[in-house]
Amino acid sequence: DQQVKQNSPSLSVQEGRISILNCDYTNSMFDYFLWYKKYPAEGPTFLISISSIKDKNEDGRFTVFLNKSAKHLSLHIVPSQPGDSAVYFCAASGFNSGGSNYKLTFGKGTLLTVNP
């Protein structure tokens, strides 16, 4: 049972345009959500996160939106740059109940390609 779903395996956008990556989750106990970016031959790196007490978090060109009622979150990248081309993983956790057992559940990832 996949608790975190990224239904789009890939996304292609033009440089300067907006990239929107989507993620759905099924576990209502999840209350903390993260996005990781992964380049080939490297480990995933943390990008941005959001707690369930918020519906938006912004960091520079990156904004994450959370819709708890729909169990949906999205990552917006504006403007998109060729260097943003990578695999993006959505992850979720029951942060407040995690403590030292804090475990992330990941989606399968979306390959974003930003064309010059």
Added chain:
Amino acid sequence: DSGVTQTPKHLITATGQRVTLRCSPRSGDLSVYWYQQSLDQGLQFLIQYYNGEERAKGNILERFSAQQFPDLHSELNLSSLELGDSALYFCASRQGSSGYTFGSGTRLTVV
């Protein structure tokens, strides 16, 4: 450099063999997590250690085992290897309420 060190970077071995993957967490991080990324799969949680003790288990096969040593480095042992065990294996560490920091992974190829 993320501060999480995984060795080796690449490993090619035959079916039925046993291998050991090593992870050194960031300085001061007590938690170590192991994840497996197979083709077309996301990151599948295998197991977590905290300060030497096993804290959580995920989809880890009985042929796989792990441990965390007093110096906090961790080893993931994979035995009786099968072709389907070919994957990227990531280690991540964490301190306190911070997020994960991942290593660059070990690519295991079973032939």
